[in-house]
Amino acid sequence: MPDGYFDSLKEFSSEVNFLRLGREALLYASHNTKEWIIRKDQEPTILFPAFCCWSMSAPFEKSGWKLVYYRLNEDLTIDEEYLEELLKATEPQAVLTMNFYGSTSTKSAIARVKTFDERITVIEDFSHCTFCIKQIFDENVNFYVSSIRKSIGVCDGAVMLSKRACNNGYIQQEAAEFADKRYVAQTEKGRYNWSKDQVKKSEFLDTIRECEGIINNISAVRPISERALKMLALVNGEGIAFARRENMKHLHQLLYGQVRMVSGLERCFEGAPFSLPILVDDQDDAQRKLAQNGIYAPVLWPICEEARKVCKHSTFVADHMLSIPIDQRYNYDDMEDIAKTIIYCLNK
Known part of the structure; x- marks a missing residue:
């Protein structure tokens, strides 16, 4: 039975936005963070974990940020001493963190960031622990972003929790065609698991590649599709x-x-x-x-x-x-x- 999990996320933020993709949610966080920067006469800097997907870093590169990578330890926790060195050397406007596999708590490192400069915006990607926000929640995080479609079988979907109101003027109109194509491809993929029809396999793989080509552009922020939003309402x-x-x-x-x-x-x-x-x-x-x-x-x-x-x-x-x-x-x-x-x- 549905338990309203995604509705409950409102308890942890001032604003919750459901968007099309995780990378677009990060782009949305990027745009809003740049608006909050006091000095706008310099290239903004963001500290990034060295272990990250290109779809995490690309939204910031495309929107004019300078990325500086920080080290991780062997267990993928943050090397806090190295992070401290970078904070002093770069004086960043933002830091992106990630709780890898739900086993690398970032609270201690984020506390260091805020102690250094409480104005630094902290963006945490919680795609690896989407369904345990209660356990990982940290008041010092300004944005929580997760790619929902990596955790459940929706055609599109990401969520962004923000501590303050965002400028929703960056969100463009829904691209329903993308969601429809993804939904058809996912349905055919499910049928393939039973039929093993190689022709159908080739067709749904072509559609998936076409959709990936569309989203790799990272040129806009779009809302989650109505189709996916209805699917989220059924989640337990x-x-x-x-x-x-x-x-x-x-x-x-x-x-x-x-x-x-x-x-x-x-x-x-x-x-x-x-x-x-x-x-x-x-x-x-x-x-x-x-x-x-x-x-x-x-x-x-x-x-x-x-x-x-x-x-x-x-x-x-x-x-x-x-x-x-x-x-x-x-x-x-x-x-x-x-x-x-x-x-x-x-x-x-």
């Missing part, structure tokens, strides 16, 4: 959180000592984790073997050369990590099967 957030939490704990237990994993994952066991990141010697080979056995394990994420130069730990994770699904589509027995498949594929 507590149920999703419970399923993810139980699947994570079970799969972690099955793989512990058998497969290398990013350290510190046990810290997410009480939240609603995004996926289980494993570490492999050869990403391409491991990904291919897993795919041949029915497990889609994406790379999160390739990182840019500048970020690589800054952080050896981010570079290592980018080159060796695969993301294993543990979401609400799966159950206890699925985790058993996935664990057996992973151990088999990585040891043959």
Whole structure:
């Protein structure tokens, strides 16, 4: 049954906006942050984690920000000493943080940022812990942004929580055609899981690629589609959180000592984790073997050369990590099967 999870987000902010994509929500945060900057006669600077997706950094680059990357520790928590050095050296107007997999709390680092200068805008991407805002919420964060479509099967969707009113003049009209195309492609993809019709597979993959090409432009901020908004109203957030939490704990237990994993994952066991990141010697080979056995394990994420130069730990994770699904589509027995498949594929 629906539990009104997304409606409850109003408890944690002055304003909640549902937008089309996570990258567009970040662009919206970028525009509004620039409006709040007191000195507008200089290029604004934002500090960014070295381990990040291009779709997180691109909205800021496109809207005129200078990006400076900060280091992470081996467990993907923030290297706070290095962050402090950058705060003093760059005097940034904003800092972007991310709670990776729900296991890398950012509260201590954000407190340092606000102690240094309380005017700095803190933007947290909580896409990896969309369904545990109660556990991670920090009053010092100015914007919380999450790409909803990465957590549930909606055709489009992102949410942005803001501590103050935003200029909604940046939000353009809905692009319903995009959502309709994505919905059709997702429906056909679901049918393919049963039919294995290769012609239909080619068709829905072409549509998905077309949609990705549209959104990669990052030229505008658009609202979530009416179709997706209706789907969100049917979500049971507590149920999703419970399923993810139980699947994570079970799969972690099955793989512990058998497969290398990013350290510190046990810290997410009480939240609603995004996926289980494993570490492999050869990403391409491991990904291919897993795919041949029915497990889609994406790379999160390739990182840019500048970020690589800054952080050896981010570079290592980018080159060796695969993301294993543990979401609400799966159950206890699925985790058993996935664990057996992973151990088999990585040891043959």
